[in-house]
Each structure stands twice: as structure tokens, then as C-alpha cells.
Amino acid sequence: MSATARTGRSIGRGAAGVGRASRRLTHAKGADRTGLGRLIEVTAVHSAGDAFITVSLAGALFFGMPVGQARGQVALYLLVTMVPFTVVAPFVGPVLDRFRSGRRYVIAGTLFARGLLCWGMASSVVYGDTLSLFPAALAVLVLSKAYNVSRAAIMPSVLPADIGLVTANARVALFALVAAGGAAGLGAGLVAWLGAEWVLRIAMVLFLVAGVVAIRLPRHVDSPDEEETAKPPGVRALLNVGPIVAESMRANAAIRIQAGFLVFFLLFLVQDEHLPGLAPEITLGLLAAAAGGGGLFGAAVASWVKSYSPQLIVLSTLALTTITTVVTAFFFSLWTAVAVALIGAFAQGLGKLALDAIVQREIGEEVRSSTFGVVEALLQIAWVFGGLIGLTLSLFAQGTAGLAVMATLLAVSLVWLLVMRRQRKVMSASTAVTVPLRPVAQPPAATGDTKPLTNPF
Template identity: 65%
Template sequence: MGDGWNRARRSLSRAARATADAGRGTFRAGRTAVRTTARAGGGAAKGTARAGRGVRGATRRLTHAQGADRTGLGRLIELTAAHSAGDALVTVALAGTLFFGLPVDQARGQVALYLLITMVPFAVLAPFVGPVLDRFRSGRRYIMAGTLLARGLLCWAMAAAIGPADGLTLFPAALAVLVLSKAYNVSRAATMPSVLPADIGLVTANARVALFALVSAGLAAPVAAGLTVWAGADWVLRGTMVLFIAAGVGAVRLPRHVDAPDLEETEEGGAARPRWRTVLNIGPVVAEAVRANAAIRVLSGFLVLFLLFLVKDGNLRGSGLPEEALIAMLAGAAGAGGLLGAAVASWVRGRPPQVIVLVALGLATVTAAASAIFFSLWAAVGVALVAGFAQEIGKLALDAVVQREIGEEVRSSTFGVVEALLQIAWVAGGLAGLLLSLWSGRSTGPVGLGVVAAALVVALVWILLRRRRRLRDRAGVVLDVPPPSPAGPKPFTDVYPARTEDVRADGPGARPEPHRESYPESHSDGPRPGGTKPLTNPHG
């Protein structure tokens, strides 16, 4: 009995030891697996982090190249990219509320009403926002930050209004976002000369900003579309609020030399008050560039709605593609044209921006006429591509003209007027496209494009004739340069007399200030007479 009990006890002991050994083996195997998984996860995380740092580093090298890190241009590029991404997120989140689910006839009425209402913020922007920005030039960083932070709060309000379809909140908030977006663009454009590196021209710097803005918007739009389907437009707007608030903090951290003195002292010790810019006193060179860009905007607005309703009416078919695919092709062509325009503008150096604007208008005119003659789906894609290209490169050149020709004290006001005029031109083109899309039949496409091409030909000829007359009149003026006085060389105002419409009276005995258009056009985007570049940032 005792022997049997001992044998049983030894058997149980061996079984317990075997079970313990098996448990320890299992634990060791599990621990090894966990460690291996952790190492693999850590490696993947480190790889992702390294890839992220690599992308950030490559982006930083592009945005901060050629001295842009020292002057603040690199930070301004990154800030504008975030601004454009936020605008794209808002646009996609609100895109489904307009007309894509409506019948064609009802959609035309909704779009016409929307186009007319979009002129309201720009009618407000021109006479009020521009002078306010000029008046507080010493706080440009805070003005840009304020536009971004305010848009973040408005996105939160719109997110709450989308669910119950609260139009009284949603529509005014959307208009306010549009106004604030344009106010940011005006302030950013007026800031460019103060962050311009010595080795970069105005057209190139503007193109670099626009290129990164377009890329960021193009990346944000599909992300916003997917998030809208998955989580809803309200959550997209809430996420956009976070982006805008972070960008607002980044705006405050821009270099201090972005801000300029509010008031400049005249020779008599009086304060120079900012003038209100109007259509009549922006100067002949700026007016010429604005007219050319307005003609391009008419074409752009026309094509957006004319081609869209051609597709919806079934008058633009190709290869049996569905309606959504055709719209995507046309939109993709216009977006690719904008990217190409920004890329080409960053390469053209030493070219007068006035010439770039006229070349862009001529290219758009020729393409529209050719598309009217050889109308087809691919002709429509081609004219959309060229219109996007001409609009982008023409606007970048126009910005350079304003930044070069207009004084610091009224530059924001001028940009406000310019933005308003271009938006009105785009709306006029869109309304014309709506009206001509009512033409029924297969001839709708050729007739509509033929009409807009004829209008562009008239605009181009008129602009060229005025330009020729202006250059001839200027060449016929003999400048009476007096000999140097014993007190020293005469100031610049005695060599380049001011035009009567550009005289600024700051008080009794104030001297006239010459308009910057007195410079020869051969020095449009490079060093000025004397071998210096006065727009170069002194802080670089």
C-alpha cells in the first residue's frame, strides 16, 4: 500500500513538473512572439516616422530654398498651403448643398442666384476690407491670424447647422468664410514684397506660393470627399476648424518684418493717410493687367457652367462615358492647367509680367476659337486645360504688377479692388454660360464657344491698341532733366514727374509722389535703374 502510494505520488509530481515546464515554454514562446511583434510594430512605426520626416524635410527644402527661410517666405508658403487646404475642405463639405441633386432647369435658377449673391462679399471687400488692411499694416500677422481663427469658429457653427438644415446660420456663415478667405489672400499678396528674397522675382515667388497652395488643395479635396461619405460633412467641418486654428497660431509666428508701419512720415512731418483705391486710379499699367485678367476670368467662369450644363443636358458625350466621368475629366483638366500655370510661372525669370498677362490672354483666345471650330469632347478638355493655365499664370503676373507698381500704403486697397473686379468678371462669364447653355441642339457647344471666343478677340485687340497708344505717348515725352544742383542730386520725383491722377496731397506744400509705373517696363521683375532691387527684403 505504501509502495503504491509512493509511486502514485511520484507520477503526480512528474506530471506537475511536465505541466509547469510546458507552461513555462508557452510563456517563453508568447513573450518571444510579443517581443517580435513589438519590434515589428516599432520598426513599422519608425519607418513611417522616417518617411514622414523625409516628406517634411523635402517639403521644407522646397519651401525654404533660395533664402526663403531667412526672409519668412517659406513660412508664408506653408501657411498659405494650410489656408488653401482648409478652403478645399469647406468647399467639399458644402458642395452637396447646391444643385447636383436637382433637375437641370431648377439647377440653373439655383446657380444663377448663387452667382449673383457671390458678388456681395466682393462688393464689400473692395471699399472696406482693403483700406482697413492698409490702415493696420503694422498688424498684418494678426490680421491673417484673425481671418484663419474666425473661419475656424464659423466652421464649427456650420457643422452645427448642417444637420437641421439651418439656412439662417449656414448661408451667412458660408458668405463670411468666403469674405475672410479673400481678406487673407489680399493681406498675403500685399505682404509678399516684404518677404521677397534677393534671388527670387515677384512672379516666381507668387508662383511658388500658388503651386504649394494648389497641391495642398488638390490633396485635401479627395480626403474631404471620403470623410464626408464616411463621417458626414459636419465632422469634416469640425476637423477643418482644428486646421484653421492651428494655421492661425502659425500666422502669429511669422517674422516681425511682415508687419509694416501704419503711417509714413512725409518731408513736412505730416502723416501719410492711405488712399481709397477705385477703378479709376489704379494706374494704366495695373489697369491693363486687370483688363486682360478679367477677360480670362470671363472665359473661365463661362466654361465652368457652360460645359457643366452641356454634360447635364446630354450635349457633350464621348466614348459612352457616364456624366460623372465627363465632369471629372473637365475638372481635372482645369486643375491640371492651374498646376501647369503655377509651375511655368516659377520658371520664367526676367520676363515682364505685363507681357506674360497678354500672352496668357492670347493663348486663351486662340484655344477658344479653335475649340469652337473643331468642337468635340477633347476640344472641351483642351480649352478647359488652357483656361486653367491662363487664369493661373495671368493672375500670378497680375499680382507681381500690383506688388511692383503700387505703393505700400495703398497696396491692400488695390488688391481688394482687383479681387472684386476679377470675381465680378467670373460671375459675368458664368451667367453668360448659363444663358448660352439654354440653346438646344448639337450646335450648342460650337455656338457658345464661338461667342466667347469673339468676345475675347475684341478684348485682346482693344487692350493691345490701348497699350500701343500708351507706349507711343510715353515715348514721345521728353524728360527735362535739370543739371545737378550744388546741394546734391535732385530727388527721383524731379526726374520722373508724377501723373496728375497719382498726385498725393498730404497737406500744404506736400510734394507729388510719382507713380511706380514711371519705371521702364524692361525692369518689370528684376533690378531697377541703378542696379539695385528696392523690393528686396532688407531682413534677408
């Protein structure tokens, strides 16, 4: 008994030490004063809860059924996943913009609602009620995106003076990824030990705790409502984001298409035994580890690139993704597949953080949530589109042919964006040259009482 007590005390002290170290990191460089530290903590718990949900509901979609049937399940999942975003996207952002004076409560509301949905999904898992489980899972997904939109919109209001937007976004993403990775591993063990329904109930507790912490965010997170403008915020966000934001959105959409493609194309290559070298379970684990490591590396690099332009970062990530996909198409093997998964996840993470910084800098607060709503919807739809491409190509294309198709799409996107960027710069330069100069005022005509001006030098 005394040995057990000592072990428990040691674990408790270790957990307390980890908590203190984490708080020192999250609250560094003034983040404790502005509220950024608390926002990081809320986002980390939010990501851990999402990881628990993903682990709880995973498996039935891919494993334990024939590969052909799994393809049908995946296609249905992708299509149904895309529907809520095409329908809800035009409304989520404007609704959040209307409640700028209560953003803390909006963030907390998304967390509380997901907690209640987790309780309902746990009951659905127990009784095998897929009819109610699937809509609840989609609602959780939409609420998760609504949280991300709200969190990104308030980032400038909690930004310390010594931290840039890209760095602050990277710090949030880094802690979120670490929390999600740890929760995924823990959740997998708990599913095997207790069952998926208990993991969902644990996720419910996490979301409820995070909601309480979100309410305690500083009051300056909320901004006073302003008078309604003539044009609805959602329309403004959709039609007038500006060339810089539009370019970054298109580049990130191309990267997200490749990300969705890789997930399902490589998955079914492994299941069809077209990616030899290791056992299928080990190969899938290796690819998943590469993707997770790439995301962490992208967040870490984003915290270092303080002096680089976010637009340059976005285009560089697309170029890196394109080059890696081309090389993998020519030299396709297990290890080049791992490399493209790692680089793709790195580019996806770093490019999205740079895009967030661009939107936070370029878009006014009155329509910022609307713009982030459009961004999240576009990237989700791009990921689904890429997944459908990968799913379709896995039916008849080998690794080299499938990756060659994706490399072509990425190359066309990159060249098109570079050409458009070049044209915009040329037009901007020509406009600056042709602007007429203001006429210089002439000195008054000399009179008999005045002396001509002389050059003192």
C-alpha cells in the same frame, strides 16, 4: 497587433519624410531667413482648409436635383456671391492698409475667424439649418479673399534677394494648389466616411493651427503706420492704379470671365447630355482634372519665367486663351473641351501671378492692400459674370455657338488692350520727342587775356 504597429510606424516615418522634403523646398534659396517659407506653409494649410469647406458644401448645389432646379440654385448662388464683394471691396483694402503695423495679426485673425465659422457651419449641416449656413459660407469666402489680399501685400517684405516676385508668387501658388488638391481628394473620402460636419470640424482645426503659425511670421512683415494722406487709400487704389496695373487687371478680368463661363457652360452641357463620348461622371472628372492640372502647370511655368516682363506674360495668357477658345468653337468635341479647360486654367493661374507681381512692384506699400482688394473684387465679379453668361447660354446654345460667343468677347478684349497699349506707347514716344532740351551753356566771350580753345584731337 505587431503588424498594425509596424504599419503605423511606417506611415509615420513616411509622413515625416514628406514633411522634411516639403520644408526643404519651401525654405530653399533664403526663404527660411526672410519668412517666405513660413508664409508658404501658412498658405498651404489655408488652401487645404478652403478645399475641405468646398468639398463639404458641394453636391447639394448641382447634384441630386433636376437640372432646371439646379440652374436656379446656381444663379442664386452666383448673384449672392457677387453681393459681398461689391459691398465689402471698397472697405477691405483700406482697413488692411490702416493696420499695416499688425499684418501678422490681421492674417491670423482671418484664419481664426474661419475656424470658428467652420464649427458653426458643422452644426448647421447637422441640423439642416440653411438659413445660417449660407451667410456663414459667404463670410468664409470674404475672409478667404481678405487673407489673399493680406498675403499678397506682404510678399515684397518676405522676398529673398535671389527670387523675383513672379517666382515667389508662383512658389506660394504651387504649394497652395498641391495642398488644395490633396485636401479635396481626402475630404471627399472623409465626407463619404464621416459626414460633411466632421470635415468642417477638421477644417476648423487646420485654420486654428495656421492662425498660430501666422502670428509667428517675422516681425518685419509689419510696417510702421505712416501719417494719413489727404485722399483715402481706397479712392487712390480705385482711381489711380496707373496704366500698367489697369491693363493687367483688364486682361485678367477677361480671362476670369472665360473661366467662370467654362465652369457652368460645360457643366450643364454634360448634364444635358450635349457633350457625348463618355459617361457624365467620367466627363466631369476629366474636365476637373484638366482644370486642376492647368492651374498647377501655370504655377510651375511662372517659377521658370524669371527674365520675362510680367506685362508681356499677362497679355500672352490672354492671347493664348483667345486662340484656344476660337479653335474649340470651330472643332468642338469632348477632347477640345478638355483642352480649353486645361489652357484656360493655365492662363488664369499664370496671368494672376504676373498681375500680383505687377501690383507688388508698381503700387506703394501704403495703398497696396487697397489695390489688392480691388483686384480680388474685380476678378471675383468677372468670374461671376462669366458664370452667368455660361448659365444663360447653356439654356439654348450648343457647344459651338456658346464658345463662339465667348471667343468673340475675348478677341474684342485682346484687340482693345493691344490698341490701347499701342496708343500709350505712341503718346509716350511723342511726348519724349517734344520735350524741349535744356540750352547748352555758351563759353564766355574771349578777352585779351584769354586764348581761344583748341581741339586737342
